[in-house]
Amino acid sequence: MQDLEEQRQQMVSRQIRSRGVSDPAVLTAMSIVPRHRFVPAVYQTMAYEDRPLPIGHGQTISQPYIVARMSELLALKKGARVLEVGTGSGYQAAVLAETGAKVFSIEIIAALGAEAKKLLGALGYGNVQVKIGDGYQGWPEHAPFDGIIVTCAPTHIPEALQTQLAEGGHMVIPVGPEDRLQKLVLLRKIKGQIIQEKVFDVLFVPMKDNQGKSY
């Protein structure tokens, strides 16, 4: 069997570059971040396959291509400040950090957040802060954000996140009903106005509140 390093480079060329992701910082980050460390041990040999994988607690780590595409849509400059809602395994946060961003990530399931925090620390991603909580309200203390990436799907775009987006900032968010395809939406704030466009259909886990009720 090929080693994981080799599999990762093939993932970048066959699943990501070939499908049109071209941002050099994103491609480099995807070729560096050890995705196999972010999945449960039983799935390590599948870490570089073209699919999402379970990470426990009914949650999933997104397909590599989706991580890359959403990262590219944020159009971040070096040193940009990014809010992530849905830390999960911490993989998406690591990819953004590897591109040079300062990442603020919120996870509602305490056990997942704690594990992600530990792993990100162990891998040296000091530019990621993880908080346990409900990301629906954003993270006002650290706003405004140049980029906001939401990796769980609400039925509508949370008002607080729009408010916390910086002028010229980009937000990517899956929007739609639970258990059906959602629209991945790209929002940009230009002269205080929000401009929206649909990117493509996606399937994310729902965004939930502390009572487990979907937003």
Ligand code: SAH
């Ligand atoms: N970005 C992750 C994938 C996350 S899956 C990765 O790279 O692995 C989506 C995550 O969103 C789940 O862990 C889920 O618990 C979390 N989530 C759901 N609703 C949330 C909310 N209101 N606030 C913060 N996180 C939430």
